[in-house]
Amino acid sequence: MSDVTTKELRIVGFLCNWCSYGGADTAGVARAKQPTDLRIIRVPCSGRVDPLFIVRALFLGADGVLVSGCHPRDCHYSTGNFYARRRLEVLKQFLPILGIDSRRFEYTWVSASEGQRWQHVVTTFTEQIHSLGAAPKFMDVEPKEFKLGARVSTPILPLGAGQDQPLKELKTAIKEALPKLEVVIGWQQGRDPLHAVPLFMRKAEDVDKLIWGPCNVHNVATYLREYQGHKVGLVLKACDARSVIELLQENLASREDLTLFSLPCQGTFDYGRVEQCIGRYTQLSDVQFTQSAATVMVDGTSKTLPYAEYMQSKCLRCTSRLPKLVDISFGTDPTEDAKDARESAESLPPELALVESLSLEERMAFWRASMERCIRCGACRNSCPMCICRDHCISDTRDPHFMTQADTFLEKLFFQVIHALHLAGRCTECGECQRSCPLGIPILALRQKLNRIISELFAGYQAGSDPSQVPPLLCYAVEEPKIKEREW
Amino acid sequence: MSAYSYLTAQEIPTLVERLAPHFEQVLVPTEQKGVKESVIFAPWTKGSPISLAKATVPPKAAVFPKCETLFSYKIEKDTQDAPKLTLNPEIYAPKTLIFAARPCDALGLNILDRPFLQSHYVDPYYAAKRDKLCVVTLTCPSGCENCFCHWVGIGPAATQGADIVLTAIKSGYVAQAMTQKGQELLEKCAFKDGTDKVPEVNQARKAAWESLKPAPDLSQIHSTLAQSFADLDFWTQETQACLSCGACTYFCPTCYCFTITDEGDAQSPQGGQRLRSQDNCMAQLYTREASGHNPRPNKALRMRNRVTHKYMTYKETWGAFACSGCGRCIQHCPVGLDIRAILLAAIARTTNTPDMQGGK
Numbered sequence: 001m002s003d004v005t006t007k008e009l010r011i012v013g014f015l016c017n018w019c020s021y022g023g024a025d026t027a028g029v030a031r032a033k034q035p036t037d038l039r040i041i042r043v044p045c046s047g048r049v050d051p052l053f054i055v056r057a058l059f060l061g062a063d064g065v066l067v068s069g070c071h072p073r074d075c076h077y078s079t080g081n082f083y084a085r086r087r088l089e090v091l092k093q094f095l096p097i098l099g100i101d102s103r104r105f106e107y108t109w110v111s112a113s114e115g116q117r118w119q120h121v122v123t124t125f126t127e128q129i130h131s132l133g134a135a136p137k138f139m140d141v142e143p144k145e146f147k148l149g150a151r152v153s154t155p156i157l158p159l160g161a162g163q164d165q166p167l168k169e170l171k172t173a174i175k176e177a178l179p180k181l182e183v184v185i186g187w188q189q190g191r192d193p194l195h196a197v198p199l200f201m202r203k204a205e206d207v208d209k210l211i212w213g214p215c216n217v218h219n220v221a222t223y224l225r226e227y228q229g230h231k232v233g234l235v236l237k238a239c240d241a242r243s244v245i246e247l248l249q250e251n252l253a254s255r256e257d258l259t260l261f262s263l264p265c266q267g268t269f270d271y272g273r274v275e276q277c278i279g280r281y282t283q284l285s286d287v288q289f290t291q292s293a294a295t296v297m298v299d300g301t302s303k304t305l306p307y308a309e310y311m312q313s314k315c316l317r318c319t320s321r322l323p324k325l326v327d328i329s330f331g332t333d334p335t336e337d338a339k340d341a342r343e344s345a346e347s348l349p350p351e352l353a354l355v356e357s358l359s360l361e362e363r364m365a366f367w368r369a370s371m372e373r374c375i376r377c378g379a380c381r382n383s384c385p386m387c388i389c390r391d392h393c394i395s396d397t398r399d400p401h402f403m404t405q406a407d408t409f410l411e412k413l414f415f416q417v418i419h420a421l422h423l424a425g426r427c428t429e430c431g432e433c434q435r436s437c438p439l440g441i442p443i444l445a446l447r448q449k450l451n452r453i454i455s456e457l458f459a460g461y462q463a464g465s466d467p468s469q470v471p472p473l474l475c476y477a478v479e480e481p482k483i484k485e486r487e488w
Numbered sequence: 489m490s491a492y493s494y495l496t497a498q499e500i501p502t503l504v505e506r507l508a509p510h511f512e513q514v515l516v517p518t519e520q521k522g523v524k525e526s527v528i529f530a531p532w533t534k535g536s537p538i539s540l541a542k543a544t545v546p547p548k549a550a551v552f553p554k555c556e557t558l559f560s561y562k563i564e565k566d567t568q569d570a571p572k573l574t575l576n577p578e579i580y581a582p583k584t585l586i587f588a589a590r591p592c593d594a595l596g597l598n599i600l601d602r603p604f605l606q607s608h609y610v611d612p613y614y615a616a617k618r619d620k621l622c623v624v625t626l627t628c629p630s631g632c633e634n635c636f637c638h639w640v641g642i643g644p645a646a647t648q649g650a651d652i653v654l655t656a657i658k659s660g661y662v663a664q665a666m667t668q669k670g671q672e673l674l675e676k677c678a679f680k681d682g683t684d685k686v687p688e689v690n691q692a693r694k695a696a697w698e699s700l701k702p703a704p705d706l707s708q709i710h711s712t713l714a715q716s717f718a719d720l721d722f723w724t725q726e727t728q729a730c731l732s733c734g735a736c737t738y739f740c741p742t743c744y745c746f747t748i749t750d751e752g753d754a755q756s757p758q759g760g761q762r763l764r765s766q767d768n769c770m771a772q773l774y775t776r777e778a779s780g781h782n783p784r785p786n787k788a789l790r791m792r793n794r795v796t797h798k799y800m801t802y803k804e805t806w807g808a809f810a811c812s813g814c815g816r817c818i819q820h821c822p823v824g825l826d827i828r829a830i831l832l833a834a835i836a837r838t839t840n841t842p843d844m845q846g847g848k
């Protein structure tokens with residue numbers, strides 16, 4: 001099936017100026033016979049190849065993309081290709097979740113003197129692309145929706161309303177700490193007793209408004225980027241604390257500036273589900289929390305929200321309820337009792353399970369259907385605690401011009417890819433991006449996939465677990481035990 | 489013929505079917521799967537399901553798209569002469585029916601009309617679409633948790649901006665023609681006369697009104713906001729939770745800010761396009777000038793702009809609010825920021841500040 005004499009396909013090659021570009025030249029000078037499908041883009045280093053270039057090329061219709069740089073240990077800039085190797089391997093494993101065959105992208109190493117090797121690489125890769133044929137185009141697949149499957153049926157740790165937690169003690173502690181802090185951020189009741197909003201405590205009387213319980217969905221660590229260099233306090237759920245740790249890992253926050261408070265969390269609502277249960281209403285009152293469910297009066301009718309059904313799926317899978325690194329916390333962590341229940345935590349979350357159950361073509365159809373309804377509101381980006389470029393997002397800049405304003409699903413999917421890849425190895429899977437999407441687009445699946453790839457490649461790495469760890473894509477190892485490179 | 493037609497609940501698809509031949513495009517609320525339910529206005533084809541729920545996204549894009557091509561351009565080399573530039577204006581304006589919008593959606597269109605059609609310049613792109621637009625609204629059976637249409641002068645049964653108004657009654661729906669266009673269309677649909685159902689319609693509309701909580705008096709809100717305008721502490725306090733995402737504006741039926749960009753290379757075989765896209769005033773980039781200076785450098789100033797534009801400046805210019813009270817900015821804000829609370833806080837602030845009392 002490797003008939004290279006058939007119609008040319010479109011293959012984009014990013015070649016390092018110092019080695020592979022020279023290698024191609026050597027092959028050319030030696031008049032080595034090579035297929036002609038490859039279009040070469042010269043780059044200063046394989047480390048310069050942003051994985052987004054590759055996704056862009058594939059989205060725009062390339063049938064294959066090849067990146068070739070100097071052999072490891074031989075980088076002109078000493079370490080560029082070490083970083084590249086990590087990024088490119090992550091990307092290669094990520095492509096299938098978008099519906100793209102990972103064999104359409106390869107990266108390898110060819111030095112300037114290896115004309116023969118270059119000939120071999122380019123021939124092998126071109127044959128591989130020809131055997132795959134022309135790449136299926138997103139534009140040609142019919143959009144198709146798929147329904148999410150069931151969630152884990154039993155939570156790993158018991159869910160609850162957290163109403164018996166020592167909130168009073170916490171309030172006293174915050175009041176004591178407040179004089180030394182500019183603000184302490186937590187939650188207060190929002191538009192009705194079933195909704196919370198972030199609370200900014202500056203005066204002692206503000207602290208009285210603090211609430212703790214399943215309505216506290218927002219990740220208040222998202223506000224840290226606004227308070228860099230300020231003395232602030234944060235009230236954290238365990239999952240929010242991971243975002244804080246990740247910010248510390250990246251030197252985007254400094255520990256001395258932060259005073260962290262916490263109580264054991266017992267889960268927070270999935271408002272998509274809650275809204276579906278209670279429907280449209282004008283009056284909501286009498287929210288009661290029992291052991292296993294919340295009840296609420298909605299326009300005179302009583303509704304029951306069993307926690308196992310109405311809490312976020314991350315909470316069903318949550319294995320740590322009281323963050324370790326906080327300064328002031330009350331209550332006990334139930335985590336220790338639940339060690340043996342880890343297994344279900346390893347099962348796939350529903351969004352990812354859905355996409356993984358689809359064929360590559362169905363995945364394209366799925367993303368097309370999902371992204372077509374995106375209205376580019378930006379809530380997913382801005383509610384992400386790790387999106388720290390804020391007003392300088394490359395999706396907005398005109399130079400470099402990563403994205404156009406054209407309102408196509410592919411541009412919008414590309415935006416999600418930008419977000420996901422910029423979060424690779426940094427995402428703490430807090431789920432805020434997806435929670436914030438008013439259109440319920442399962443964008444978390446992309447982040448969940450990346451996190452699993454990274455954990456697999458880098459010794460179980462989980463972003464935001466240890467402030468002293470360096471995020472895996474911000475560093476490298478000379479030998480990468482888990483990265484299996486192409487033999488050719 | 490009477491202005492009222494009667495149809496059963498099962499006949500809703502029939503109504504759409506009978507209306508559809510008169511249009512090139514019929515947009516109906518359509519349910520979307522996903523991690524939470526949402527409803528968007530999507531093109532209808534025979535047999536496609538129709539949701540009668542209030543849509544997550546207002547139908548604004550029918551007249552003011554997310555993104556539209558204003559013109560395309562191309563530069564071609566000429567061996568004899570200077571390169572030739574060709575410009576092709578493009579106005580895409582299919583004859584469109586919006587079906588089962590809510591009163592706040594329809595009012596939103598009226599609010600957009602003023603700046604686009606009634607100022608010094610008529611916007612040809614908007615005008616072409618608006619001219620060919622027909623709106624069927626469905627009155628709301630009750631208020632909802634986030635909406636406040638009665639604060640801004642309409643209500644769950646308002647008919648402004650609609651050509652035909654549908655109201656649910658016990659035994660089905662009554663369609664009422666509001667305009668000549670609506671009357672003609674309804675006649676062509678040939679449903680049973682609904683005149684005898686009018687008392688029931690009125691009753692349903694009254695019940696919807698009665699479900700609402702009392703509204704505050706916003707008749708002086710423009711001067712209240714004018715008094716709060718310079719109080720930066722106030723705006724900072726009210727905006728603390730905002731993430732500057734812009735969801736509140738993109739989901740708003742009345743926001744009409746846009747940006748214009750050129751995409752594509754004039755000298756390429758495909759040429760380039762000048763696009764107009766919806767933009768949002770909550771973004772820092774929206775007001776950043778070429779020099780780098782930004783007149784609204786922080787989120788408090790941007791929130792102030794959004795709120796005062798809606799309830800003060802637009803009102804001063806056009807005599808009405810640039811808000812139809814749909815509540816989507818509250819519903820879809822990732823942090824639940826509530827524009828109603830800002831208005832109430834502004835009112836409270838002026839009443840509590842003695843030296844400010846008595847107006848400007």
Ligand code: SF4
Pocket residue numbers: 237238239240265266267268312314315316318319320321
């Ligand atoms: S994931 Fe865990 S810590 Fe986070 S809200 Fe759910 S239960 Fe609480």
Ligand code: SF4
Pocket residue numbers: 383384385386387423426427428429430431432433434444447
């Ligand atoms: S990408 Fe989503 S899940 Fe990951 S940190 Fe950001 S908001 Fe949280």
Ligand code: SF4
Pocket residue numbers: 373374375376377378379380381436437438439440441443
């Ligand atoms: S929050 Fe949803 S609709 Fe908004 S930009 Fe993100 S994916 Fe699109």
Ligand code: SF4
Pocket residue numbers: 729730731732733734735736737770817820821822823824825
């Ligand atoms: S939707 Fe909310 S967070 Fe986003 S810009 Fe509007 S007010 Fe701010």
